Amino acid sequence: MNADGRTRLHQTPEWKALAKHRDELGEVRLRDLFAADPGRGTGCTLRVGDLYVDHSKHLVTDETLRLLRELAAATGVFGLRDAMFRGERINTTEDRAVLHTALRAPRDAVIEVDGENVVPKVHAVLDEMADFADRVRSGEWTGHTGKRIRNVVNVGIGGSDLGPAMAYEALRAFTDRELTVRFVSNVDGADLHEATRDLDPAETLFVIASKTFTTIETVTNATSARTWLLKALGDEKAVARHFVALSTNAEKVAGFGIDTANMFEFWDWVGGRYSYDSAIGLSLMIAIGPDRFREMLDGFHLVDEHFRTAPAESNVPLLMGLLGVWYGNFMGAQSHAVLPYSHYLSKFTAYLQQLDMESNGKSVDREGRPVAWQTGPVVWGTPGTNGQHAYYQLIHQGTKLIPADFIGFARPVAELSDELAAQHDLLMANFFAQTQALAFGKTPDEVRAEGVPEELVPHKTFRGDHPTTTILARELTPSVLGQLVALYEHKVFVQGAIWNIDSFDQWGVELGKVLAKRVEPALTEGAEVPGLDASTKALVAAYRELRGRK
Numbered sequence: 077m078n079a080d081g082r083t084r085l086h087q088t089p090e091w092k093a094l095a096k097h098r099d100e101l102g103e104v105r106l107r108d109l110f111a112a113d114p115g116r117g118t119g120c121t122l123r124v125g126d127l128y129v130d131h132s133k134h135l136v137t138d139e140t141l142r143l144l145r146e147l148a149a150a151t152g153v154f155g156l157r158d159a160m161f162r163g164e165r166i167n168t169t170e171d172r173a174v175l176h177t178a179l180r181a182p183r184d185a186v187i188e189v190d191g192e193n194v195v196p197k198v199h200a201v202l203d204e205m206a207d208f209a210d211r212v213r214s215g216e217w218t219g220h221t222g223k224r225i226r227n228v229v230n231v232g233i234g235g236s237d238l239g240p241a242m243a244y245e246a247l248r249a250f251t252d253r254e255l256t257v258r259f260v261s262n263v264d265g266a267d268l269h270e271a272t273r274d275l276d277p278a279e280t281l282f283v284i285a286s287k288t289f290t291t292i293e294t295v296t297n298a299t300s301a302r303t304w305l306l307k308a309l310g311d312e313k314a315v316a317r318h319f320v321a322l323s324t325n326a327e328k329v330a331g332f333g334i335d336t337a338n339m340f341e342f343w344d345w346v347g348g349r350y351s352y353d354s355a356i357g358l359s360l361m362i363a364i365g366p367d368r369f370r371e372m373l374d375g376f377h378l379v380d381e382h383f384r385t386a387p388a389e390s391n392v393p394l395l396m397g398l399l400g401v402w403y404g405n406f407m408g409a410q411s412h413a414v415l416p417y418s419h420y421l422s423k424f425t426a427y428l429q430q431l432d433m434e435s436n437g438k439s440v441d442r443e444g445r446p447v448a449w450q451t452g453p454v455v456w457g458t459p460g461t462n463g464q465h466a467y468y469q470l471i472h473q474g475t476k477l478i479p480a481d482f483i484g485f486a487r488p489v490a491e492l493s494d495e496l497a498a499q500h501d502l503l504m505a506n507f508f509a510q511t512q513a514l515a516f517g518k519t520p521d522e523v524r525a526e527g528v529p530e531e532l533v534p535h536k537t538f539r540g541d542h543p544t545t546t547i548l549a550r551e552l553t554p555s556v557l558g559q560l561v562a563l564y565e566h567k568v569f570v571q572g573a574i575w576n577i578d579s580f581d582q583w584g585v586e587l588g589k590v591l592a593k594r595v596e597p598a599l600t601e602g603a604e605v606p607g608l609d610a611s612t613k614a615l616v617a618a619y620r621e622l623r624g625r626k
């Protein structure tokens with residue numbers, strides 16, 4: 077039993093019913109499911125906004141989905157969802173509300189945290205960002221020497237980098253091509269070096285993105301960026317024209333030397349990995365312009381409303397979350413692949429890794445007790461068709477069950493030449509062929525019928541039954557990107573709610589930070605670090621020797 081008297085997840089009747097159902101189902105063959113129901117291809121599709129979501133190629137029956145929905149209801153997913161939208165402090169270990177949905181709420185919405193409607197301040201910051209972005213884009217905001225800003229360098233890490241960097245790539249076709257926009261995150265000096273080596277400091281704006289403004293990587297890179305700028309411009313006053321901050325921590329921003337008049341604020345109820353539609357999106361907004369940014373927010377909001385109000389049977393994030401629970405908890409899957417068939421989504425899966433793995437990579441429940449069930453999967457993947465010539469072999473013929481999401485678009489971006497746009501059908505032919513091959517494979521008899529010698533038949537047989545979700549949209553617009561991201565945010569929410577874990581804290585990143593601080597003097601000064609284990613001690617000694625330090 078839980079501290080609050082509720083039965084623990086794996087002991088609930090709904091969980092046990094699913095385990096029994098799995099045993100009764102035995103081996104599920106997609107060929108059989110499709111043969112039994114000729115309408116499955118169209119029947120198992122849902123629509124949300126501009127997204128067409130096909131879930132027919134999953135190893136589930138109507139009964140599986142019904143039992144999964146019962147699990148969701150029994151574990152309080154809908155109550156927790158409503159509490160999140162209401163601004164309750166559902167991030168219990170940090171005692172915070174979880175309100176990224178307020179960042180994309182319309183101006184007239186009312187969402188209260190501690191009795192205060194937060195929507196007006198969200199829109200006030202959006203308006204300030206829009207004003208600033210317009211001034212940079214028009215050339216009205218100049219650098220210290222009066223030169224126009226032509227380069228924007230975002231300095232941040234984790235949620236203060238991955239979201240805007242991913243969205244910038246995704247929406248490149250909508251960006252001002254006259255501006256160079258780069259993202260620096262790694263504390264490896266090579267990152268900042270490569271991002272700035274060909275830029276004119278007089279034309280460069282640094283956007284320092286850090287919720288806490290204490291993150292060592294970001295503060296270190298921001299300090300080096302300031303040194304780079306001042307070396308060229310030679311005047312402390314230049315900082316005010318070349319540095320802006322995106323943060324919740326005005327005191328630290330001022331302490332760093334950035335005028336808080338040049339700070340765009342957000343709030344502790346916005347989690348880092350849920351923050352790119354807050355002030356953290358400023359570099360993106362400068363690149364695509366405020367109107368496109370707002371279209372993206374509208375896309376997010378559309379899916380928020382769908383998640384909040386759609387019935388369980390047609391609720392897409394709920395379905396995606398439940399399918400993940402089915403595979404992870406009842407079918408033994410350890411990972412989940414996200415495979416976008418769009419070059420512009422090259423950073424989408426990396427972005428989802430933080431969203432999903434930092435949120436649901438937990439092994440104690442909300443009451444602090446070890447969980448007795450699997451939680452978040454390893455999320456991985458790269459854009460098709462590249463993966464097909466690398467790791468798809470393992471998905472098709474390996475021994476692991478790897479559920480995958482395929483994301484594709486009917487139209488290429490408008491600016492492609494006719495010749496390049498014509499390649500789009502080939503890209504999408506691969507997209508459809510892969511999910512078909514993964515689902516239905518190729519039987520030994522089909523292989524034999526091709527005249528393949530008997531000894532090669534096992535090698536050329538494809539078992540099939542590799543489950544996929546297909547997400548199709550007309551084209552990758554700012555709104556569609558917002559819809560996609562919100563879909564995954566809420567999918568992660570559903571799973572965390574079922575697993576009874578806090579999806580909104582990230583204590584697991586703390587230990588490494590503390591140890592790095594402790595070990596650094598050993599590297600630089602050869603200092604004795606108390607309590608250093610024998611392996612790390614030997615490695616540090618080897619490092620110092622290789623580095624040429626005595």
Ligand SMILES: O=P(O)(O)OC[C@H]1O[C@](O)(CO)[C@@H](O)[C@@H]1O
Nearest residue numbers: 234235236286287288291348585
């Ligand atoms: O925006 P900040 O405070 O610099 O934090 C950056 C990132 O560090 C983390 O706290 C831990 O990696 C993330 O959750 C966060 O997105």
